[in-house]
Amino acid sequence: MISKLKYLVLLLAVSFVFNSQESGSNNDVEEVVTVGTQIKGARINEALPVTVISAEDIDDLGVDSGDDLLSSLPEQGINQFGETGDTGGINGARGDVGSYDIRSLGTGNTLVLINGRRMVSGASYQTEEIGGSFVPVESPNTQVLPLGLIERVEILRDGAAALYGSDAVAAVVNNVLDADYQGFEMRVRYKNFEHYNRDDHTVTIKWGESFNNGKTSITSYASFYDRDRIRAIEDEVMGFCDRNVFDASLGGRTDCSSNSAWGQFDMSGRASYTDSSGEFLIYPSNDPRCLLQLGNGVCAASDSSGNILYNWYADKDYLGALERRNVFTFLNHDMGNSNEMYVEFGYYDSDYTARREQASGLTAQKFIVPSSHPNNFTGKTLQLDNYRxxxxxxxxxxxxKTNVRMLLGFRGQLVSGWDWDSAYVFNEELSDNTIYNRINATVMDSLLQAGLYNPFNGGGYLGRLDSDGDPTAWGDWTPGAPESIMDLARIDVIRNNGRTLNTFDFKLSKPDLFSLPGGDVSALIGFEWRGDKFFDDRDDNLDGTNVYVRRSSNGRLSSSPSYTYPYISNVVGSSPTPDNGGDRTVNSIFVELGVPVVGPEMNVPLVQSFDLQAAWRNEAYSDFEGEDVSRFAFGWRVSDAILFRGSSQETFRAPNLYTINELTVSRVNTRYDWAAVYVDRAATAAGLGSSTLWDSDGRYGVIRNTIGNRNLLAELATNETVGVVLEYDNVVLTYDLWEVSSDRTVGLLGEENSMLIDLVRRLQGNCDGFEGVTRVAPDAGEVETMNAIGFPCPFGEAESVFNQYVNLGPRSVAGWDGAFIYDLDFDWGSMEMKHLVSFTREKEQAKGGLVDEIDAAYASGLIDQSAYPLAGLGNLLKIEQAPKRKTKSTLRFKWDSYALGFTHTTRSEVLEPDVGLRPVGAASRTNAYFDYNFSLNENDARMRFGVNNLSDRRPPLADYRYGFLGDLDVGTRRDFYFDFRVRY
Incomplete structure (x- = not known):
């Protein structure tokens, strides 16, 4: 229905022009450049769906970081770059970093600007599940923003690729900084957290002055922010891995790790202390499940007794310690003859430290303990598994991290009346990351072969059991080796990466190109050049410089290619990644028209004004086929009280540099092998049991190998909106319907979907299975079990899955936004009220390609869809931490020298896909403050006392890191802050 909007509006526009009998004089329009148009003085800006967050709005939130600001916005989705997603490795984005995801369309679909020009993407990428597996995504770093210098944030809730280029699919966020401040302001803030041993300190200074008879002005800003870490164990929920004690609806699932210092060992043959597959565990000697006492406080027990689980939150920080510094300077100079020079310089740096639990070996990285090891009591070669x-x-x-932004620009007016504007921007972010106390895999292998490291004693910790037989505490015991020996294996792992953006643009605009009966037609034409590049320099132990060769089960170094780089790294617990880099150049030309079809003085019934916007842009890329897109918008003002608005545009998102340039990258992810699940279920139903397979629940670590694709195409999308604005006295109501339909989304088929195809083909008698899945040969026991249940194509464990980045099928997101704004003046003061709502009614990733044969298997009854589901495809509404509804409400009272304010944010429930779509309840958070304004030595001063999370609410419990949805909800409880500001 929305897609027909542009044809209706064109018809109305033509009708209005031909029915107009006289032309009215031009309206005086204040020349304000806002996001959504680049034409100075364009009248269409009044009709654009833009959310404006003022400096006062930001101040009311009591936040210290850009990610905290974004999390309060109803339009923002999830922040997958946040700390709760940090697993302790070095492959993802680390440190002081946050991301944009407007409309929950996915990271990378929001274009971010500073004063109307692009921000560089962050130095590090993160991975996001698109399709069936994790894909590199990028975003400008929210933490770079100088919050105390922001004059306003403009969010165009609309696609605008025809105006600004690639990535403006879901929205455009323009951070407007105060570039012409006059005066001096100093501000200090102290924040204390009620439940944690954490204090925050913030100091900001802002100064601005005019010189040279008012022709030159300078504005400078500096801020320093310092915060303490929060350890997970400071909170009873975040610090405990088994959260079933808090909510039984988790169904017994825990976030405890089966990889602990109490190792699992695999050997050939069986013994009295092993299971039928020859696997045993090390337990404390007082455990009732012991089958063989080994002395020195330990015993051996069958693997079927279950692993001793490890609470990795005991050694993990929820939030790390951080120092952040921001500096920004603006220089504006009047050159005469209506020409002006403007300069921007911004600098950001941060130092972040955090503690993470020690690593365990990956599935592909298993160690061998020789029979000659002095603690090996079996006399056989053993494979060490599930050991931390x-x-x-x-x-x-x-x-x-550092971020430098420099801009040199000139603007003015030609004698012909054309305004011109041109600027060069250099923006670069660098990230230097180090993880200390990692373990060199080659050295550890040598220590095990020489018998210098003992993996049979619980890693130096003796477990004590409570009345239910669960380990609850740990006490010091004998380490696996002296410190001098362990120091031989200790290494520090580094990663240095960076992103650089250079842009140059030139624009000509004219507010009165020619006249129509409704007013002057405005126009803009311009071009832009962009140079974008990245580098990613990995540690020598990750990039293949220093390689680790895994041993075969017989104890000899393997000659198998899959037992060394590029499938295994030389760092225990880390997947290998090669050094990488890439660049591209983009050349753009663009045109924009503002057409006032009807003006107020034309006296057209029911049409006070009717304005059109038309825009077109072509972008040519050096590394893939470019795109040209168009935009069409209208604003129909019926009267002072009623405005209808809408738009329809083509948008696109360029494949990011990582998905094009990535070399072979291996990751070990725990996934369901659906063929193994099928056999396990069938064997159990036949009374055969499932212990003969390698993992009784069919879920284990699988190597995923991916490679970039230089044949990727841009993701295309249509973004359509239609809405109404009602204004009466001091009340404003807005309602906008929106719909984004994208195609060719860059993603992966994924490990589970690949193994599901493999199952379908094997059930159909195709014993080659799916070509993207590599399996080991089945052993005699596995063949026997599969023959017994009539499975036509016996198979072994999945060793790896290969996927290349591809353009997937269509993705659609739709919903509506609403706002209620009310200002009221009293004799004693004033009240301001604002309520914003963003509602998502549809989110779906269409199926296609190879998954067609899975759909056919569902339809034929070969497999049941509920028992063998596709991952990351189909209906995603409320899944992947995407709530249907988010709201933000603000209320301010001002009287005399005082002010009182409240901010309340909410979200609706979401579903956890890993717990049978278990509902995670709705969440809300209320912040409040009280101000006292006074004179200090004849200068304006203000004291503020604020409380964040006034009701001290926890986020709803979830089967996720730290026990809540950290990419969506804020985990900290109540905090108090005192803020002092003085202006000279």
Whole structure:
């Protein structure tokens, strides 16, 4: 229905022009450049769906970071770059970083500007599940923003690729900084957290002055922010891995790790202390499940007794310690003859440190304990599995980031009346990351072969059992080796990466190109050049410089290509990644028209004004086929009280540099092998049991190999909106319907979907299975079980899954936005009220390609869809932490020298896909403050006392890291802050 909007509006526009009998004089329009148009003085800006967050709005939130600001916005989705997603490795984005995801369309679909020009993407990428697996995504870093210098944030809730280029699919966020401040302001803030050993300190200074008889002005801003870390164990929920004690609806699932210092060992043959597959565990000697006492406080027990689970939150920080510095300077100079020079310089840096639990070996990285090892009581060669090197102590993460932004621009007016504007921007972000106390895999292998490291003693920690037989505490015991020996294996792992953006643009605009009966037609034409590049320099132990060769089960170094780089790294617990880099150049030309079809003085019934916007842009890329897109918008003002508005545009998102340039990258992810699940279920139903397979629940670590694709196409989308604005006295109501339909989304088929195709083909008698899945040969026991249940194509464990980045099928997101704004003046003061709502009614990733044969298997009854579901495809509404509804409400009272304010944010429930779509309840958060304004030595001063999370609410419990949806909800409880500001 919305897609027919443009034809209706064109018809109305033509009708209005031909029925107009006289032309009215031009209206005086204040020349304000806002997001959504680049034409100075364009009248269409009044009709654009723009959310404006003022400096006062930001101040009311009591936040210290850009990610906290974004999390309060109803339009923002999830922040997958946040700290709660940090697993302790070095492959993802680390440190002081946040991301944009307007409309929950996915990271990378929001274009972010500073004063109307692009921000560079962050130095590090993160992975986001698109299709069936994780895909690199990028975003400008929210933490770079100088919050105290922001004059307003404009969010165009609309696609605008025809105006600004690639990535403006879901929205455009323009951070307007105060570039012409006059005076001096100093501000200090102290924040204390009620439940945590954390204090925050913020100091900001802002100064501006005019010189040279008013022709030159300078504005400077500096801020320093410092915060303490929060350890997970400071909170009873975040610090405990088994959260079933808080909510039984988790169904027994825990976030405890089966990889602990109490290792699992695999050997050939069976013994009295093993299961039928020859696997046994090390337990404390007082455990009732012991089958063989080994002395020194330990015993051996069958693997069927279950692993001793490890609470990795005991060694993990929820939030790391951070120092952040921001500096921004503006210089504006009147050159005469209506020409002006303007300069921007911005600098940001941060130092971040955090503690993470020690790593365990990956599935592809298993170690061998020789029969000659002095603690090996079996006399056989053993494979060490599910072992965590806890006696090495926790890892320490350090991340240092810098961001430099420089702009030199000139603008003015030609004698012909054309305004011109041109600027060069250099913006670069660098990230230096180090993780201390990692373990060199080659050295660890040598220590095990020489018998210098003992993996049979619980890693130096003796478990004590409570009345239910669960380990609840840990006490010091004998380490697996002396510190001098463990120091031989200790290494620090580094990663240095960066992103650089250079842009140059030139624009000509004229507010009165020619006249129509409704007013002057405005126009803009311009071009832009962009140079974008990245580098990613990995540690020598990750990039293949220093390689680790895994041993075969017989104890000899393997000659298999899959037992070394590029499938295994030389760092215990880290997947290998090669050094990488890439660049592209983009050349753009663009045109924009503002057409006032009807003006107020034409006296057209029911049409006070009717304005059109038309825009077109072509972008040519050096590394893939470019795109040209168009935009069409209208604003129909019926009267002073009623305005209808809408738009329809083509948008696109360029494939990011990582998905094009990535070399072969291996990651180990825990996934369901649906063929194994099928056999397990059938064997259990036949009374055969499932212990003969390698993992009884069919879920285990699988190597996923991916590679970039230089044949990727841009993701195309249509973004359509239609809405109404009602204004009466001091009340404003807005309602906008929106719909984004994208195609060719860059993603992956994924491990589980690949193995589901493999199952379908094997059930159909195609014993080659799916070509993207590599399996080991089945052993005799596995063949026997599969023959017994009549499975036509016996198979072994999945060793790896290969996927290349591809353009997937269509994705659609739709919903509506609403706002209620009310201002009221009293004799004693004033009241301001604002309520914003963003509602998502549809979110779906269409199926296509190879998954057609899975759909056919569902339709034929070969497999049941509910028992063997597709991952990451189909209806995603409320899934992937995407709530249907988010709201934000603000209320302010001002009287005499005082002010009182409240901000309330909410979200509706979401569903957890890993817990049978278990509902995670709705969440809300209320912040409040009280101001006292006074004179200090004849200068304006203000004291503010504020409380964040006034009701001290926890986020709803979820089967996720730290026990809540950290990419969506804020985990900290109540905090108090005192803020002092003085202006000279």
């Amino acid at each position: 090197f806890n006696d090495f102590g926790p890892r320490e993460t350090s991340s240092k």
